[in-house]
Amino acid sequence: MRYLCLIYEDEKWWDKATQTDMQKGMAEYNAFTESIKKNGNYVGGEALQPTKTAKSVRVRNGKISTTDGPYVETKEQLGGYYLIKAKDLNDAVQVASRIPGAKNGTIEVRPIMEFDQP
Amino acid sequence: MKYLCLVYQEEKQEVNVPPAQIEQAKRDYWAFTEDIKKSGHYIGSNGLKHTDAATTVRVRNGKVSTTDGPFAETKEQLGGYFLIEAKDLNDALQVAARIPSAKWGSVEVRPIWG
Amino acid sequence: MAEETPDIENYDVVDDRLRLIFTCCHPALNPDAQVAMTLREICGLTTEQVAAAFLTTAPTLAQRIVRAKTKIRDARIPYEVPERADLPERLASVLHVVYLVFNQGYFTRADLATEAIRLGRLLVDLLPESEALGLLALMLLHDARRATRTTAAGVLIPLEEQDRSRWNRAQIEEGAALVRRAFETRRAGPYALQAAIAAVHAEAPSSAATDWSEIVGLYDVLLRMEPSPVIELNRAAAVAMRDGPEHGLTLIDAILARGELQEYHLAHAARADLFRRLGRKSEAAAAYNRALALAVEEPERHLLERRLKEL
Numbered sequence: 001m002r003y004l005c006l007i008y009e010d011e012k013w014w015d016k017a018t019q020t021d022m023q024k025g026m027a028e029y030n031a032f033t034e035s036i037k038k039n040g041n042y043v044g045g046e047a048l049q050p051t052k053t054a055k056s057v058r059v060r061n062g063k064i065s066t067t068d069g070p071y072v073e074t075k076e077q078l079g080g081y082y083l084i085k086a087k088d089l090n091d092a093v094q095v096a097s098r099i100p101g102a103k104n105g106t107i108e109v110r111p112i113m114e115f116d117q118p
Numbered sequence: 119m120k121y122l123c124l125v126y127q128e129e130k131q132e133v134n135v136p137p138a139q140i141e142q143a144k145r146d147y148w149a150f151t152e153d154i155k156k157s158g159h160y161i162g163s164n165g166l167k168h169t170d171a172a173t174t175v176r177v178r179n180g181k182v183s184t185t186d187g188p189f190a191e192t193k194e195q196l197g198g199y200f201l202i203e204a205k206d207l208n209d210a211l212q213v214a215a216r217i218p219s220a221k222w223g224s225v226e227v228r229p230i231w232g
Numbered sequence: 233m234a235e236e237t238p239d240i241e242n243y244d245v246v247d248d249r250l251r252l253i254f255t256c257c258h259p260a261l262n263p264d265a266q267v268a269m270t271l272r273e274i275c276g277l278t279t280e281q282v283a284a285a286f287l288t289t290a291p292t293l294a295q296r297i298v299r300a301k302t303k304i305r306d307a308r309i310p311y312e313v314p315e316r317a318d319l320p321e322r323l324a325s326v327l328h329v330v331y332l333v334f335n336q337g338y339f340t341r342a343d344l345a346t347e348a349i350r351l352g353r354l355l356v357d358l359l360p361e362s363e364a365l366g367l368l369a370l371m372l373l374h375d376a377r378r379a380t381r382t383t384a385a386g387v388l389i390p391l392e393e394q395d396r397s398r399w400n401r402a403q404i405e406e407g408a409a410l411v412r413r414a415f416e417t418r419r420a421g422p423y424a425l426q427a428a429i430a431a432v433h434a435e436a437p438s439s440a441a442t443d444w445s446e447i448v449g450l451y452d453v454l455l456r457m458e459p460s461p462v463i464e465l466n467r468a469a470a471v472a473m474r475d476g477p478e479h480g481l482t483l484i485d486a487i488l489a490r491g492e493l494q495e496y497h498l499a500h501a502a503r504a505d506l507f508r509r510l511g512r513k514s515e516a517a518a519a520y521n522r523a524l525a526l527a528v529e530e531p532e533r534h535l536l537e538r539r540l541k542e543l
Contacts, residue, residue, distance in 0.1 A: 048231065090310050171303050
């Protein structure tokens, strides 16, 4: 079964982080990614640029409206995700708990919906 | 450049939607996906099960805490995403506006690092 | 009931139960739903009984259970006993559930209490953690008084009037030994403390000869660990025994004045008892009536009615 692990972290941390902190953070993420690639949990994953670069798009009555900022303002912000393959929720939670961001942020684990062709 | 288009829509409203309209939405999604595959925008996409099935995980002082529910309770919920390749933000916003849910929900467009 | 016959067939049933209970008590489920599902799926309680234990309505509860079952399916929560590393965390929610099951069987359903004790023993075998020991001890000590808690007609007999010669001594000894084991881990938690309090009661020759100071002291530790108005109420009752009814009354009134326990029948029953002991009959009657309006369990209602008549 596939799960999406959404990583919420206080993005200000990266602003305040020293060069060494940042390198350490990146190294932790790289090591984690390598480890889940090796054991077969990894399907995909991306890191997002900070929410100040986010735009929200809505279409109402055929008109496109674009606003600055993320869909919702939160204390911690969506900073990236991993798409993983796991045997069950326990397995997924175990993987999620090893994401470096779990230590200072929050990981939301969402099962993927499998669609049939209409 | 890669962008993530996060699709937010109100889960609660879905029960009120007539089946024919849901079928239409599925066809619209399929057509849209085929379309952006053809135009070279598509990298990947996934739909998520409802936030009722969400679990939140935190690790504090080495202890894993697991709780029921999504990270944040919002009026609309993250229901899926498209990862796309776009020439620039305008191009990405054009693609995002064509995601069927943009008509009844919201799409958040986030540039990817690197 | 599966006795200590370790045949394969029984083992499978036990294992199955344990797997089911850990699944129902999975931390990724809503905490209330965890308890509700265990009571319904493992102990066979009706939704109404579970709702009563939760102070909620049956439809609300049914909805919670449906949501939890949907989540088990959609998020694929596995049907298994957690791995050793995850056991302590997972155990806490299971213990909570087991205790609720025990309480549900406190008066009317000895089978549920027995079931809870059996689950408690299983958990102690699986993971002899302080709190698992504490909970089993607590249940054994309470259950040791089962035969003397109500009259044949089903009227609750208060602790001070119970025939202590009919308490189950073997069970009290087992419970007390478990309390000592729990304290030896030096991680005695709320269950072990409550069990220690129950052991002081169980080992006292009479209500008057009970070491009330020791009990108040244990409640003090318990309150620091786990602040709760119900524990405060129990402590107030012990203070009343140690220092006199008026001291207990002051403490209970302070809890109620904060807006807490106003709908909790035992708070009003305890107040009524203290008024009665002080000879303040009309206040006692009013408090007994208030308790009666809130009490659900028949044995408790009978005692309240008896007290009211005796005034």
